[in-house]
Amino acid sequence: MVFAKEAQSHNDRVVASTQGEIRKPLSIFGKLIGHGGLTIFGRVEGEIRASNVVIAEGAQILGDVVAEEVTVGGHLKGTIHANRVKVNSTGVVEGDIFHRTLMIEENARFEGTSRRNENEIVNVIQAFKSTL
Secondary structure, eight states: OOEEEEEOOOEEEEEEEEETTTOOEEEESOOOOOOOEEEEEEEEEOOEEEEEEEEEETTTEEEEEEEEEEEEEEEEOOOEEEEEEEEETTTTEEEEEEEEEEEEETTTTEEEEEEEETTOOOOOOHHHHHHH
């Protein structure tokens, strides 16, 4: 497996390529921290902090997510702290959601509690500084 860092105007991305192999979802254990957007297609066990987190259909997260915006299309077991949270029709959330706005589509599954908090404004930049 080859890992490469793609530099873009304001965001850096780490891309995994299997070159000649059958592509399999990537599993990551630990803390993921980034300033830009992050889309998860595989499995993550640990904390995720980014400006915008998308958990793609079929992806699995075991841990907490802190972001300005979170979209769940896969399975998340943990706590979400975000300004805006959207659980797509294919999404499953098992845990608590702390948010300013929350949207849950038909056929989505949510087991836990949700707390709307006007002061829940997640400043991801401050969150990054506190973890470094």
